[in-house]
Every structure is written in C-alpha cells, then in structure tokens.
Amino acid sequence: MAKLTERIRQTPRLKKNVLHLMMHPVKTRPRFWLRCLQFLYMKKGKRSVIYRSVRKDIVPFNIFLMGDYSVIEDYTVINNAVGNIVIGSHTRIGLGNTVIGPVTIGDKVNLAQNVVISGLDHNFEDIGKAIAEQGVSTKHIIIDDDVWIGANCVILAGIRIGKHVVIGAGSVVTKDVPSYSVALGNPAKVVRQYDVEKKQWIKVSQ
Numbered sequence: 001m002a003k004l005t006e007r008i009r010q011t012p013r014l015k016k017n018v019l020h021l022m023m024h025p026v027k028t029r030p031r032f033w034l035r036c037l038q039f040l041y042m043k044k045g046k047r048s049v050i051y052r053s054v055r056k057d058i059v060p061f062n063i064f065l066m067g068d069y070s071v072i073e074d075y076t077v078i079n080n081a082v083g084n085i086v087i088g089s090h091t092r093i094g095l096g097n098t099v100i101g102p103v104t105i106g107d108k109v110n111l112a113q114n115v116v117i118s119g120l121d122h123n124f125e126d127i128g129k130a131i132a133e134q135g136v137s138t139k140h141i142i143i144d145d146d147v148w149i150g151a152n153c154v155i156l157a158g159i160r161i162g163k164h165v166v167i168g169a170g171s172v173v174t175k176d177v178p179s180y181s182v183a184l185g186n187p188a189k190v191v192r193q194y195d196v197e198k199k200q201w202i203k204v205s206q
Contacts, residue, residue: 035056041060045068045070050072051074054075054078055076055077062082067107070087070088070092073097076094077099080101083140095113098116103140103142104142112152112169113151114152119157121137121139139158141158149161150166152169168183172186172187173187
C-alpha cells in the first residue's frame with residue numbers, strides 16, 4: 001500500500017486522476033462514496049466524539065488521528081485534504097471551528113467558538129493568473145498541550161503555540177507564542193508570562 005501511495009504521489013497524471021476520483025472538482029470535498037467509507041480510515045480514540053453536524057472533509061491519503069476522550073462540536077469543519085490533522089486526548093474543538101491541515105493539536109487543548117486554524121495559504125505571486133488557479137502552499141501549525149484559545153481567533157499557517165498558553169478572544173496569531181504566556185490582539189502579542197523563578201505571572205511591557 002505504501003509503495004502504491006508513493007507511486008501515485010510521484011506520477012502527476014496518475015495523481016490527478018486519483019484526486020478526481022476522490023474529490024469533487026466543484027465542491028472541493030470528498031465525493032459521497034468516499035465519505036461513506038470514512039469510518040474505515042478515520043482513527044478515533046476511546047470515547048472520542050465527533051458530532052453529526054461536523055463537516056468531515058477527511059481523505060485517506062493524509063492522516064486524521066484523534067486521541068481519547070476528545071470532542072469535536074457541532075458545525076465545525078475538519079479538512080485534511082492538504083495536510084495531516086492530529087488531535088490529542090482530552091481536547092475539545094468548539095462550536096463552528098475550522099481546522100485545515102497540516103495541524104497538530106496536543107492534549108487538554110480547548111478551542112472556543114468560531115476559531116480558524118488553517119495550515120493552508122493560497123498562492124498569488126503570478127499576476128497573470130487568477131489566484132484560484134495558482135494552487136496552495138502549506139505550513140504545519142503546532143498547538144502544544146494545555147492551551148486555551150478564545151472565541152473568534154485566527155491561527156495562521158506555520159505558527160507554533162507553546163504549552164499552557166491562553167490566546168485572548170478575537171486574536172489573530174501571526175507569530176509563534178512561547179509556553180506559559182497570555183497573548184491577545186491583532187496581531188497577537190504576549191501580555192503576560194509566567195516567571196519560573198518568582199513563581200508568578202508577570203505583565204509584559206509593550
């Protein structure tokens with residue numbers, strides 16, 4: 001199976017034909033027959049829940065892995081068509097979120113409502129072509145363990161958010177956020193950080 005997958009990836013015409021077989025060219029989502037088989041290749045841990053209204057644009061040629069006791073709430077979109085999605089254990093993906101790979105989300109992470117996490121960017125450099133015709137590029141997003149992301153946040157491609165971080169509601173995260181910190185705003189800036197020596201949270205001057 002691995003050899004066949006590699007052959008498909010390395011043969012442009014074959015790759016195009018296989019993608020056309022799997023993905024609807026207008027809807028840009030897995031075809032109905034493939035969605036019916038998702039239970040065979042979506043990997044969910046013990047007692048994890050994905051609500052029925054979740055749009056699962058999940059394909060077998062990239063990884064979708066969800067740990068134990070995690071939840072994806074109603075009206076969320078999960079899309080691994082351009083990159084793997086790995087979600088840890090005891091993690092909650094809130095109402096109306098959008099998660100587009102490649103994304104790794106750790107354990108005990110909480111995402112509030114209407115959060116957008118997208119490892120995808122549209123190419124635009126060639127002004128002789130429409131942006132929609134130039135394809136996409138991807139950068140891996142990593143959200144470490146024990147993170148809280150407030151409502152209506154946007155996490156851009158390539159960002160890493162460290163352990164035990166709080167992202168304030170409505171923030172747009174354009175740069176990495178270090179562990180044990182609080183960040184907010186557009187663009188998001190660190191406003192508080194935990195001082196290990198003093199054992200207290202310290203305000204960060206802007």
